[in-house]
Amino acid sequence: MPRYKHGLIVGKFAPLHAGHELLIRAALEQCGQVSVWCYARPDFAHMPSPLRRGWLRQVFPAHLFPALTLLPDAPNPPFDSAPAEVHNAYCKGVLDSWNVRADAVFTSEAYGEGFAAALGAVHVSVDPARVQLPVSGTALRADPHGLRRFLNPLVYAHFVQRVAILGAESTGKSTLAAALAGHFGTAFVREYGRDVYERENGALNPRHFLEIAHGQRALEREAASSGAANRFVFCDTDAATTLMWSYLLTGAALPQLHALADACTARYAHTFVCDPSIAFEQDGWRSNKAVRGVQQAHLLQDLHTRGRAYTLLSGSVPERVAQVEAALGLFPVLPRPG
Numbered sequence: 609m610p611r612y613k614h615g616l617i618v619g620k621f622a623p624l625h626a627g628h629e630l631l632i633r634a635a636l637e638q639c640g641q642v643s644v645w646c647y648a649r650p651d652f653a654h655m656p657s658p659l660r661r662g663w664l665r666q667v668f669p670a671h672l673f674p675a676l677t678l679l680p681d682a683p684n685p686p687f688d689s690a691p692a693e694v695h696n697a698y699c700k701g702v703l704d705s706w707n708v709r710a711d712a713v714f715t716s717e718a719y720g721e722g723f724a725a726a727l728g729a730v731h732v733s734v735d736p737a738r739v740q741l742p743v744s745g746t747a748l749r750a751d752p753h754g755l756r757r758f759l760n761p762l763v764y765a766h767f768v769q770r771v772a773i774l775g776a777e778s779t780g781k782s783t784l785a786a787a788l789a790g791h792f793g794t795a796f797v798r799e800y801g802r803d804v805y806e807r808e809n810g811a812l813n814p815r816h817f818l819e820i821a822h823g824q825r826a827l828e829r830e831a832a833s834s835g836a837a838n839r840f841v842f843c844d845t846d847a848a849t850t851l852m853w854s855y856l857l858t859g860a861a862l863p864q865l866h867a868l869a870d871a872c873t874a875r876y877a878h879t880f881v882c883d884p885s886i887a888f889e890q891d892g893w894r895s896n897k898a899v900r901g902v903q904q905a906h907l908l909q910d911l912h913t914r915g916r917a918y919t920l921l922s923g924s925v926p927e928r929v930a931q932v933e934a935a936l937g938l939f940p941v942l943p944r945p946g
Contacts, residue, residue: 615639616710616729618699620648620688622655623766624663625748626758627716627741632668634734635714636675643708645679645699649687655766657681666762679706692719696726703727753839765833770875771936772846774911774918775882776903784882784921784928785844791929794838795831799845800824801853814862817854821847821868840877840936848872848914852906872916879918880932881907 615635621628635642646660661678668676682702686694703710713724714732724731735741743758752759752767759767773785782799789796800823804816824845831841847868854861884904911918919935921928 610640611638612712612730612732613640614708614710615642615712615714615732616645616703616708616727617642617714618645618647618723619715620652620745621646621660621664622648622652622745623748623752623759624660624667624763625741625743625745626760627735627738627743629667629760630741631714631716631734632664632676634732635712636673638732639675639712641675641677643677643679643710647682647685649685659766663760663763663766667760679708692722693726696723699723700727756838761833761835761837765829765837768832768837769840769877770828770832771840771842771932772872772876772879773842773844773882774846774849774879774907776884776900776907778900779882779884779904780925780928781844781882783925784880784932785842787925787929788840788842788932791933792838792840792842794840794842795834795836796842797824797827797831797844800827801845801850812857814854814858814860814865817850817858818862818865818868821850821865824850825868843876846872846876846879848910848916849907852903852910856903856906870914873914878936879911879916880935881911881918881920882928883920883922885922 615638617631617635619628632642632644644664646657646664648657651657652660658681664678670676686698710727710729712732713720713727713729714734715723716734716736716738718736720731720733738744741758743755748755748758752764756764756767771788773781773788775781785796785798788794801817801820804820804823805812808816824843824847828841828843831837847865851861851865851869854865884900919931921931923931
């Protein structure tokens, strides 16, 4: 028998972390129903409330947690800096309008007692000293990578930067992507187009190339949320390169593939291009060294046309890894839109 009929949790969840999960699970254990309300003002530009609710929905899916309700945004919330009594009155008014009547409020914060009293509810404090989980949203916003152990992989994926490794065939992209993953202790994404090319025995049409682009993006999402990601995910090719191959091999490309190629400029934190100075290796699927030069020219022309910055890599694999490390060190690690 639940101790309380209806529990309430209100917070920023910016980002959702293990301490929040502990709080929510404690409420679910003690309540017949739990409502969670996510709000902040000003909101977080890189983590708007719909994204934060999405994290809650992913970590606590409805089919597994039917007692949990995620409350929507409400208009004109007070600024975070407003006095506690302003927040209390605002929350009470909105909750009354929604007919949300909580008899228990769960927090890990000092304001919890007064907030609960304003709602006519009992305050249940969960790990207020952060003994079980020494973490806070403020600390995680400052260092999401160093504290990633407190983030569910589905949440941490938001902070992982995608890095594109491009180049014509037989320029060492696959080898370099794997080497970079090993060097940075993270995940890499293989070239999905190779899977489709071999599956279809090389007989591809424009729809296959759209499939390749979608498959590549799916592999990137999988790698970023796998739990193996650390700061970066290194991606062997991108949709813009897939667009090039669609034209080279079929003479056409679907509009949807053009849209995915256009999105590459904002999708990747940095782009590296392997130069074709290494020996050409024929694996039974590739064209030849002369065609490789044409492919490289097309790729570079596309990058310049799109105004997409890139770093050209040369030398041995260790030398290229060092060049990538130096280039990435020039860029702050900021969350990218999903």
